[in-house]
Amino acid sequence: MTVQAHELTKDYKFGFHDVDVSVFRTEKGISPEVVAAISDHKQEPAWMLKFRLKALEHFFKRPMPNWGADLSGINFDNIYYYIKPVDEMGRSWDDVPDSIRNTFDRLGIPAAEQKFLAGVSAQYDSEVVYHSIRDDLSKLGVLFSDCDTGLREHEELFKRYFGTVIPPNDNKFAALNSAVWSGGSFVYVPKGVRVDIPLQAYFRINSDNMGQFERTLIIADEGSYVHYIEGCTAPTYSNDSLHAAVVEIIAEKGAHVRYTTIQNWSDNVYNLVTKRAIAKEDATIEWIDGNLGSKVTMKYPSIYLMGERAHGEVLSAAFAGNGQHQDAGSKCIHVAPNTTSNVVSRSISKGTGRTSYRGHIRVLPKATNVKANVRCDALLLDEESRSDTYPYMDIENPDVTFGHEASVSKVGEDQIFYLQSRGIDEVQATALIVNGFFEPFVKELPMEYAVELNRLLALSMEGSIG
Amino acid sequence: MSEIAEQARVVAATNAAGAPPTAELHVDGLRVSVEGKPILDGVDLRVPVGQVHVLMGPNGSGKSTLAYSLMGHPKYQVTGGAASFDGQDLLALTPDRRAKLGLFLSFQNPIAIPGVTTVNFLRAALRAQGKELPAREFIARLGEEMTALRMDASFRSRYINDGFSGGEKKRAETLQLAMLEPRLAILDEPDSGLDVDALRIVADGVLRIMEKSEGRMGVLLITHYYRILENLTPDRVHIMHQGRIVDSGGPELAHLIEREGYDPYTTATSPPGTEVSRP
Ligand SMILES: Nc1ncnc2c1ncn2[C@@H]1O[C@H](COP(=O)(O)OP(=O)(O)OP(=O)(O)O)[C@@H](O)[C@H]1O
Ligand SMILES: [Mg+2]
Numbered sequence: 001m002t003v004q005a006h007e008l009t010k011d012y013k014f015g016f017h018d019v020d021v022s023v024f025r026t027e028k029g030i031s032p033e034v035v036a037a038i039s040d041h042k043q044e045p046a047w048m049l050k051f052r053l054k055a056l057e058h059f060f061k062r063p064m065p066n067w068g069a070d071l072s073g074i075n076f077d078n079i080y081y082y083i084k085p086v087d088e089m090g091r092s093w094d095d096v097p098d099s100i101r102n103t104f105d106r107l108g109i110p111a112a113e114q115k116f117l118a119g120v121s122a123q124y125d126s127e128v129v130y131h132s133i134r135d136d137l138s139k140l141g142v143l144f145s146d147c148d149t150g151l152r153e154h155e156e157l158f159k160r161y162f163g164t165v166i167p168p169n170d171n172k173f174a175a176l177n178s179a180v181w182s183g184g185s186f187v188y189v190p191k192g193v194r195v196d197i198p199l200q201a202y203f204r205i206n207s208d209n210m211g212q213f214e215r216t217l218i219i220a221d222e223g224s225y226v227h228y229i230e231g232c233t234a235p236t237y238s239n240d241s242l243h244a245a246v247v248e249i250i251a252e253k254g255a256h257v258r259y260t261t262i263q264n265w266s267d268n269v270y271n272l273v274t275k276r277a278i279a280k281e282d283a284t285i286e287w288i289d290g291n292l293g294s295k296v297t298m299k300y301p302s303i304y305l306m307g308e309r310a311h312g313e314v315l316s317a318a319f320a321g322n323g324q325h326q327d328a329g330s331k332c333i334h335v336a337p338n339t340t341s342n343v344v345s346r347s348i349s350k351g352t353g354r355t356s357y358r359g360h361i362r363v364l365p366k367a368t369n370v371k372a373n374v375r376c377d378a379l380l381l382d383e384e385s386r387s388d389t390y391p392y393m394d395i396e397n398p399d400v401t402f403g404h405e406a407s408v409s410k411v412g413e414d415q416i417f418y419l420q421s422r423g424i425d426e427v428q429a430t431a432l433i434v435n436g437f438f439e440p441f442v443k444e445l446p447m448e449y450a451v452e453l454n455r456l457l458a459l460s461m462e463g464s465i466g
Numbered sequence: 467m468s469e470i471a472e473q474a475r476v477v478a479a480t481n482a483a484g485a486p487p488t489a490e491l492h493v494d495g496l497r498v499s500v501e502g503k504p505i506l507d508g509v510d511l512r513v514p515v516g517q518v519h520v521l522m523g524p525n526g527s528g529k530s531t532l533a534y535s536l537m538g539h540p541k542y543q544v545t546g547g548a549a550s551f552d553g554q555d556l557l558a559l560t561p562d563r564r565a566k567l568g569l570f571l572s573f574q575n576p577i578a579i580p581g582v583t584t585v586n587f588l589r590a591a592l593r594a595q596g597k598e599l600p601a602r603e604f605i606a607r608l609g610e611e612m613t614a615l616r617m618d619a620s621f622r623s624r625y626i627n628d629g630f631s632g633g634e635k636k637r638a639e640t641l642q643l644a645m646l647e648p649r650l651a652i653l654d655e656p657d658s659g660l661d662v663d664a665l666r667i668v669a670d671g672v673l674r675i676m677e678k679s680e681g682r683m684g685v686l687l688i689t690h691y692y693r694i695l696e697n698l699t700p701d702r703v704h705i706m707h708q709g710r711i712v713d714s715g716g717p718e719l720a721h722l723i724e725r726e727g728y729d730p731y732t733t734a735t736s737p738p739g740t741e742v743s744r745p
Contacts, residue, residue: 423566432579
């Protein structure tokens with residue numbers, strides 16, 4: 001066991017942390033006082049404080065989920081719920097303190113920004129420390145900021161949508177996020193505007209015993225397009241950290257939103273995230289959801305197909321190494337007629353790693369002529385590893401075309417041998433097979449991310465075989 | 467003995483053409499079990515680089531087992547004997563190290579690797595063997611070899627062996643042979659399941675690769691059919707039966723099998739009452 005744990009930390013190249021330069025933090029633990037302190041520190045309007053305190057009540061009232069992954073390791077009293085790293089958000093990387101800027105340099109964010117991004121947001125613990133958007137996009141009226149700025153500067157728009165997709169009482173962790181949320185992204189794309197290259201948010205936890213509760217609200221107005229990408233890493237600590245985000249997306253008539261996640265938290269992070277999108281008439285939502293890191297992930301990106309001909313896609317890939325549990329999946333709720341959804345899930349377990357696919361397809365009585373398709377495949381790398389599938393279906397309208405396929409397979413000795421017979425060693429051979437298995441996912445990523453993902457996977461393979 | 471004279475002539479001819487002193491595959495008394503069941507019962511074989519040796523024998527006689535064992539499949543347990551190539555002990559090496567030494571196995575039933583395109587697979591293999599080509603040159607070479615094997619360009623981006631027909635798999639194996647340029651190619655029934663035209667294309671392909679290697683490649687060809695030998699004249703033909711090489715000779719031995727089958731061997735070596743199936 002010790003050898004395996006050692007291998008994991010060795011493989012994780014983002015496990016470093018900076019010295020603490022934070023300017024403010026709340027007391028450890030959660031209480032109405034802590035919530036009020038956060039709201040006060042942010043100088044929020046009264047309605048937001050009220051919203052937060054109400055959410056906190058829900059959080060206290062709701063029991064821990066008795067399904068999914070083992071969450072018994074979470075100690076809510078031993079967490080900092082708000083840590084403010086800097087006084088002011090930077091508009092230029094020069095404004096960001098050296099130690100923090102170095103971290104983002106090491107993560108390659110400024111370089112990526114110059115090469116292929118339309119806007120960047122970098123969150124460090126509880127606040128966004130750097131933010132930028134291309135001038136031409138802001139001239140077109142595209143808004144991209146942290147969520148706090150969204151509330152401050154566009155309160156009316158913000159209030160119209162905030163909390164409408166995921167109400168605070170949706171689940172325990174959405175309630176917690178609603179009570180203590182900070183940072184995240186606020187995106188608004190005006191009617192007919194196509195943001196042709198991606199916006200990226202980068203989430204970094206630096207402090208020990210940290211809870212990160214970013215909140216993201218994306219509004220794509222009629223006929224618009226946006227691709228939003230998020231990446232996440234954290235230092236490796238012996239104490240656990242908690243990441244409980246809420247992401248709400250509204251795609252208005254004919255809008256198209258693609259949301260890509262490459263989650264690579266260190267293996268001491270509980271990643272419990274609620275993500276949900278609403279697709280109106282002729283709108284398209286795509287969740288491209290990659291889970292490589294964390295100790296435990298519970299995340300089921302959902303799509304409510306509210307308008308006719310709305311289309312939803314969930315394409316997910318999960319990798320669970322030693323000690324990891326990736327409990328992921330998707331929900332597609334067909335409310336309107338002629339709506340379509342397609343779910344493709346690929347997961348890989350290695351060693352004591354465990355993946356679960358939890359999928360829910362629901363077709364409401366009024367939703368005629370629905371097409372829904374689910375395909376999930378799991379690959380086991382050895383005897384020990386484990387994978388489970390939990391499909392749930394509520395079909396309340398018989399006029400539906402529904403397909404569901406699932407498979408679990410092992411990396412075959414014969415496949416490895418075949419590759420070896422061409423001179424490829426066992427580690428590389430396994431990495432090739434794993435990459436091949438993730439190919440349907442990887443090919444949807446922008447090239448730079450595809451390369452990075454393949455490299456990360458190759459790293460996770462090393463030292464694990466033979 | 468005319469066949470020995472013939473062999474000597476071939477070796478002399480290759481040496482005269484300036485080939486380096488020949489590396490050889492040596493198999494001595496090789497015994498192999500699968501899941502505890504003995505299959506190979508002391509195989510002796512020598513295949514020098516620059517020659518084509520043919521291995522024939524009834525179904526289940528152990529030909530593929532020999533091929534897998536030489537390449538190092540973990541399921542095939544060597545319980546005795548020795549195998550070396552170019553003086554190096556093969557049995558001590560992992561399959562990838564054997565490939566780097568110059569061995570290649572064209573599989574009787576190649577397996578699919580979903581998600582790994584033929585082009586990426588070949589590039590990874592060449593890189594692993596230290597034979598990487600500059601991208602443009604690689605694509606050009608691949609194009610040429612595919613044209614020669616009459617493979618549609620779309621196969622480049624198809625996942626290796628995934629959904630390939632039987633004949634397409636054989637061509638893809640031959641393509642890999644052409645690209646990897648091994649020193650010893652073990653071809654396990656490269657001709658089975660091929661239509662007449664495909665058979666000629668694959669046979670011509672192997673011959674071309676052989677010629678291109680200018681005596682630097684040896685071939686151990688496992689086959690049931692005489693037809694492929696019309697293109698590829700063997701230096702030696704070996705007959706395997708019940709896990710042993712029971713006869714060796716020149717090309718005429720293949721003719722003999724074509725005409726008479728394996729009866730002379732099966733009746734001579736099996737205990738009475740054991741029926742060995744005929745190809
Ligand atoms: N992986 C395996 N598991 C169990 N038995 C095996 C395995 N591989 C080979 N054998 C057995 O070993 C014997 C020899 O098989 P092998 O495949 O080497 O024959 P072959 O000479 O190649 O036959 P063919 O001409 O039909 O290809 C057979 O009885 C076969 O069933
Ligand atoms: Mg065989």
